[in-house]
Amino acid sequence: MPLWTLRGLAQGIATTRWPDGSGGDDGQQGGYGMPRIGAEQCLDDCRACAEACPTKAIRLDTRGHLAELDYGRCIACQLCVEACPAGTLQSGHEWAFGVRERADLRWSLDTDTPPAQALASRIESSFRGSLHIRHVDAGSCNGCESELQALGNPFYNLHRLGIFFTPSPRAADLLLVTGMVTAAMREPLQATWEAMPEPRRVLACGTCAVCGGVSADTYASGHGLEGVLPVDVWLPGCPPNPAAIIDALLLLLERKPQRIHGGRVHAP
Amino acid sequence: MNGTTEKIDVRPSALAGKVEQLLADGGRMQMAYAWFPQPDRVQVRYLASPGARQPFQLWCCDAVDATLPSLATQAPLLSWYEREIQDLYGLRFDGLPMPHPLVAGGWTEASPLVNAHGMQACLSAPGHVPGIHGSDVQLLSSGPVRAGVVESAQHLFFYVGEAILHYQPRLFFKHRGMERAFEGHDPRSGATLAERVSGIGSVAHALAYCQAVEDAAGCEVPKRAQQLRAVLAELERLYNHLYYFGHLADATTLKVGHAEGVLLAERVKQLNARLTGSRFLRNLVTPGGLRRDIELPRDFLHTMYLLREQTNSYLKQLERTTSYLDRLITTGVLSRQVAFDQGATGPVERASGLDRDLRRDHPYAAYAWHAPDVPLAEEGDAYARAKVRAAELRASFQLLDAFVPTLVDGPIRAECRPAPGVEGLGWAESPRGSLFYAVHVGADGKLARVKIKSPSFSNWRVFPFTVHRTNMMDFAINEASFGLSIAGCDR
Ligand code: SF4
Ligand code: SF4
Numbered sequence: 121m122p123l124w125t126l127r128g129l130a131q132g133i134a135t136t137r138w139p140d141g142s143g144g145d146d147g148q149q150g151g152y153g154m155p156r157i158g159a160e161q162c163l164d165d166c167r168a169c170a171e172a173c174p175t176k177a178i179r180l181d182t183r184g185h186l187a188e189l190d191y192g193r194c195i196a197c198q199l200c201v202e203a204c205p206a207g208t209l210q211s212g213h214e215w216a217f218g219v220r221e222r223a224d225l226r227w228s229l230d231t232d233t234p235p236a237q238a239l240a241s242r243i244e245s246s247f248r249g250s251l252h253i254r255h256v257d258a259g260s261c262n263g264c265e266s267e268l269q270a271l272g273n274p275f276y277n278l279h280r281l282g283i284f285f286t287p288s289p290r291a292a293d294l295l296l297v298t299g300m301v302t303a304a305m306r307e308p309l310q311a312t313w314e315a316m317p318e319p320r321r322v323l324a325c326g327t328c329a330v331c332g333g334v335s336a337d338t339y340a341s342g343h344g345l346e347g348v349l350p351v352d353v354w355l356p357g358c359p360p361n362p363a364a365i366i367d368a369l370l371l372l373l374e375r376k377p378q379r380i381h382g383g384r385v386h387a388p
Numbered sequence: 389m390n391g392t393t394e395k396i397d398v399r400p401s402a403l404a405g406k407v408e409q410l411l412a413d414g415g416r417m418q419m420a421y422a423w424f425p426q427p428d429r430v431q432v433r434y435l436a437s438p439g440a441r442q443p444f445q446l447w448c449c450d451a452v453d454a455t456l457p458s459l460a461t462q463a464p465l466l467s468w469y470e471r472e473i474q475d476l477y478g479l480r481f482d483g484l485p486m487p488h489p490l491v492a493g494g495w496t497e498a499s500p501l502v503n504a505h506g507m508q509a510c511l512s513a514p515g516h517v518p519g520i521h522g523s524d525v526q527l528l529s530s531g532p533v534r535a536g537v538v539e540s541a542q543h544l545f546f547y548v549g550e551a552i553l554h555y556q557p558r559l560f561f562k563h564r565g566m567e568r569a570f571e572g573h574d575p576r577s578g579a580t581l582a583e584r585v586s587g588i589g590s591v592a593h594a595l596a597y598c599q600a601v602e603d604a605a606g607c608e609v610p611k612r613a614q615q616l617r618a619v620l621a622e623l624e625r626l627y628n629h630l631y632y633f634g635h636l637a638d639a640t641t642l643k644v645g646h647a648e649g650v651l652l653a654e655r656v657k658q659l660n661a662r663l664t665g666s667r668f669l670r671n672l673v674t675p676g677g678l679r680r681d682i683e684l685p686r687d688f689l690h691t692m693y694l695l696r697e698q699t700n701s702y703l704k705q706l707e708r709t710t711s712y713l714d715r716l717i718t719t720g721v722l723s724r725q726v727a728f729d730q731g732a733t734g735p736v737e738r739a740s741g742l743d744r745d746l747r748r749d750h751p752y753a754a755y756a757w758h759a760p761d762v763p764l765a766e767e768g769d770a771y772a773r774a775k776v777r778a779a780e781l782r783a784s785f786q787l788l789d790a791f792v793p794t795l796v797d798g799p800i801r802a803e804c805r806p807a808p809g810v811e812g813l814g815w816a817e818s819p820r821g822s823l824f825y826a827v828h829v830g831a832d833g834k835l836a837r838v839k840i841k842s843p844s845f846s847n848w849r850v851f852p853f854t855v856h857r858t859n860m861m862d863f864a865i866n867e868a869s870f871g872l873s874i875a876g877c878d879r
Contacts, residue, residue: 152671274651
């Protein structure tokens with residue numbers, strides 16, 4: 121056993137300083153995020169992006185131009201970017217897409233960036249110390265679990281932020297849900313939520329939990345948490361990377377501001 | 389189908405004889421699935437493997453009065469397929485030893501895949517739990533929401549003190565109807581879906597799916613794409629196997645060993661993102677080749693060399709840790725016979741002495757030019773399963789060393805458009821074992837049926853055989869040594 125301890129010490133600190141220290145590495149170099157919408161004009165009757173999108177995240181107007189992109193449905197597959205002949209849709213590296221209102225994930229042509237309002241704090245003082253999370257897999261592909269498990273590795277080391285996973289719903293402040301909510305998981309999910317003490321919060325983690333993802337609404341699957349539980353933070357991504365999950369947790373705790381408003385990045 | 393798979397029509401009465409012959413000749417059954425060749429005709433397909441480097445056989449057998457004879461007493465691994473077909477297609481298998489529902493649960497339709505003219509649904513018996521009574525026998529039920537960040541499934545234990553009398557997993561809480569989700573899609577767009585059947589097997593799923601579509605279309609994938617596909621597949625094996633050791637170390641309460649394993653897995657995922665834009669190597673493999681070319685950085689092999697040194701040193705340290713070895717040796721023994729009969733696959737079967745690996749035995753992608761070393765062990769215990777995975781990690785590094793310098797230049801994508809009414813079969817050796825996709829294109833050119841046989845569907849069937857008559861203390865270690873996932877099994 122001491123051998124392992126020495127070995128661990130010899131390898132030094134693997135943990136990133138992000139998001140606290142300046143210049144810390146978030147570990148996501150090179151990873152694609154949600155597609156960006158550039159200023160280029162759509163071609164008339166193009167429709168290419170909407171036809172390529174596997175989750176129907178894109179709505180067109182009568183001219184066949186991009187009219188709305190719902191990032192809550194987006195799995196960041198980049199198919200619309202590849203299909204777009206005009207350069208309107210571009211690959212981007214923006215992945216911190218956690219928001220408090222589902223509507224903030226919808227980009228639409230005719231609304232401009234809504235001003236970021238000064239939010240009245242919704243977080244009770246009981247959340248200001250540490251946060252205990254109960255995770256429920258309500259029918260994921262396990263990509264989301266793989267990233268949640270990664271939060272515990274020495275690089276992200278979630279504990280340093282005072283955030284912990286707990287086995288018991290009775291000790292949990294936050295219910296973190298992955299997956300599109302299958303018919304068979306609906307009841308166990310509900311039961312877990314009911315076992316939690318108030319005040320309790322809910323995070324929809326991953327595009328499946330936000331809207332059902334690629335296989336929403338088959339005979340066995342639902343379409344995410346909408347209408348199932350009251351959601352406090354929506355985090356699309358397929359899967360959201362570990363830094364995006366940390367970002368959303370800090371948003372929930374009001375330790376970080378929300379970056380996305382009306383589907384547009386609004387960096388403070 | 390381009391001739392690598394033989395299609396044979398079989399009458400129901402001839403099935404038993406054919407299985408007997410196949411097994412006597414050293415072959416094995418792989419899987420079975422149902423589909424509708426016409427709206428009112430249901431057919432069961434049996435995938436048989438006569439042996440390495442011989443074409444697979446697809447036996448096609450029409451059900452008579454919605455019934456077929458069960459083959460489960462001859463080839464026990466088929467029983468889960470038969471039960472699944474009962475649940476989803478409403479067929480009946482005469483003589484099936486435990487005909488209880490397997491997949492069914494909480495749906496709105498009784499037998500959901502049965503189409504409008506479909507067969508009579510025969511469902512709704514509750515999941516079967518044996519009656520075990522005795523004054524000291526306790527029943528422990530855990531799940532489907534379990535401790536920690538894990539996938540949902542339920543475990544039932546009947547135990548006395550520490551000793552487990554009977555263990556039964558209840559799976560399929562996560563059944564999403566993924567096979568149905570493919571239907572109606574353009575075959576060229578299904579890879580995004582296949583990648584999301586099991587996230588930690590994204591490459592293997594996309595690969596098996598795309599190879600099935602390419603088989604259906606008779607499409608020849610350019611060499612560079614074949615090579616890069618194998619590079620992606622080995623990177624997937626690396627992060628999965630590294631995570632496996634972290635998890636196994638954790639199960640044996642080795643904290644630093646856990647941290648080091650999962651950190652190595654993280655390093656590979658970060659490398660994946662830098663190479664491909666995705667930590668799970670998603671959004672790249674597509675029917676006909678790859679969506680974009682990947683430029684491997686000049687120092688890629690050096691990065692691999694450093695990672696390999698760290699991995700070797702880590703594995704050696706594990707091998708020297710007696711507290712870790714003590715918990716693995718003789719834990720959860722899977723005999724060669726049970727492994728064969730119940731259909732174990734991947735590192736699990738190879739740790740029980742079964743020498744099979746699709747990359748070598750039915751080569752695809754760049755494995756046709758560079759066959760992997762296939763490590764084996766005989767003991768069938770948790771330690772053997774870990775040893776095989778350790779050797780596979782080393783073999784993956786060797787493969788990458790062989791692939792990268794021989795990468796050719798050239799196109800990475802060929803036109804791939806399957807004609808209406810065709811079908812194809814594709815496969816891949818995922819980090820967890822054999823994965824098959826069968827794809828049927830309808831008259832409208834859209835996907836009419838997609839069958840997915842994931843490795844964890846096979847290994848979950850096998851796992852309980854190593855739990856009966858062991859003790860509670862070893863359960864978590866044994867489970868970790870199997871390296872099971874649930875999403876692919878449940879679909
Ligand atoms: S990147 Fe998002 S919006 Fe674009 S095609 Fe994929 S899912 Fe649809
Ligand atoms: S959001 Fe994507 S990664 Fe997460 S469970 Fe759904 S398909 Fe898997």
